[in-house]
Amino acid sequence: MKAWLQAARPPAQANIAVPLLFGQALAYAQAGAFSWKRFALVHVYGLFVHLFIVFANDAADWRADLGNKTYNVFSGGSRVVPEGKLTPRQLANGAMLMALGIGAIGAVAGFIERLPFAVVLAALPLGILWAYSFPPFRLSYRGNGEVLQALGVGVVLPLTAFYYQAGTFAPLHLASIVPTALLGYAGNVTTALPDTPADRKARKRTLAVVLGERPARITAIGVTAAALLLGFMALPGKAPWIAAVAALAPAVALGLAVPLVPHANASARNACLRFVVLVAGAGSLAQLGWTAAAFIAP
Template identity: 40%
Template sequence: MQGRALELGTLVGVQLFGVLDQLFIVYANDHADQETDRRNRTPTLFSGGSRVLVEGRLSPRALGTAAIVCAVALLSLSVGLAVARGAPLLVPLAVAALALLWAYSHPPLRLSYRGGGELLQMVGVAGVLPLYGYVAQGGELGRFPWALVMFLLPTHLGCAIATALPDEPSDRESGKLTLPARVGGERAAWAIVALNGLTWVLAPFGLGSVGLSAGLGLLVPVVATLAVPLIRPAPPGSRLIQLRVAAAITATLSTIALPLVGLALA
């Protein structure tokens, strides 16, 4: 696969987009989920919200204002990049990033409470963000490596499910239909294994689409994935649940590293 040199100014702009998007997600989701977070007695580093509203460290109004500021900054940055790089598609992609969070947390859709939250996370992280970076760097939409994205979608979905594992009791109490709340933590753990397994099946096609192969690097996500169901019992609120989530996150991050490192060294 032939590529082109990264434009460093654009790279900084894209990274800033990612930071603003992440902050918007955290602020807006905390604002929308504050009642559920108040019921959450098993928060972890990976889940349960930031707790700033629950603990009274910030007011809902302040957090809502911060979310709006991040959204406006994200859109302004995208307009600037679109003009500078001659890439108008960046603006609708930025709108899509904001819309995904709105559909996740806010009425009328509020899909995190209707069973579609993990899918929205997958689409945003594994779809919108890489496409945004690709287009910003001058990539042609018709040459975007869709097979690579398809390869990464299942493991991202598994990671989204994993971060909901510690919140199972409060999510069920609040009627939030995450997979762990619907089927229980142990079954959800096996779903994570199955999704990562699908990623391994797709690896030759996804990595091959950009001229790479998995090789021994695939051993890291395989071992991390197998640890997910083996770390038990892991009820919400325990130390083992945090290790289980960390294992699932490691599986996804190490899988993402395969094409990143491979393309960097190519």
């Protein structure tokens, strides 16, 4: 059981839960819809998605993880395969079980809650993860894995949460998810930084491998800053000052990351970890700020 808990990587749930919260806040702000029952359904869905992703990625990347010496709590997989606690086959079986859970939630939402697109929305994370980590696409190795994470975390998750609460996509201002898509892209670039030496050996074409670690850090900060500047798009109908207030805490975190840009290489593990925490934290704080504003701001 301890091995499976380690494989589950509980801190990674924030990458799923926060976009789902934001999507439900959009449904409340733009459609006046909120149900605690559907809130629970959304986050059970999110739990299955999270576990599917971490188990499947560990099963797909175990060879690269064996040679990863610069991992941290946010990167490098769960380490259960390198440490001999679970096998890739066990993780693949666990991922398939979680995929069934995602499908079951989609079926419950579709047939009991009368949300006909829920089954399609349940299939999307499976397809995106397959294209990200497995043949024939395997874009995390071939390049543009960042775009897939932007699509999955920044678009599909908020859309799914919005639909579960509102029961329709009609009231949604699509521009509202532009900032979250940017944060999804930046999040992938950021959390891949500690893995750069191992990714280079594994011939992964991450942004840090292709452009270099420092340009990747600059990109992560720049894209996150762009999302903060476009935060007003996440809050249509709200006064502009509300988005500005929501951006204060993440802007501070991002500002603290700037001095680390010159030297936070993967080999400087503590500096790299601080950079990842600050930039990824800025993205999460931004989404939580927009969520709070969508729920409570006039």
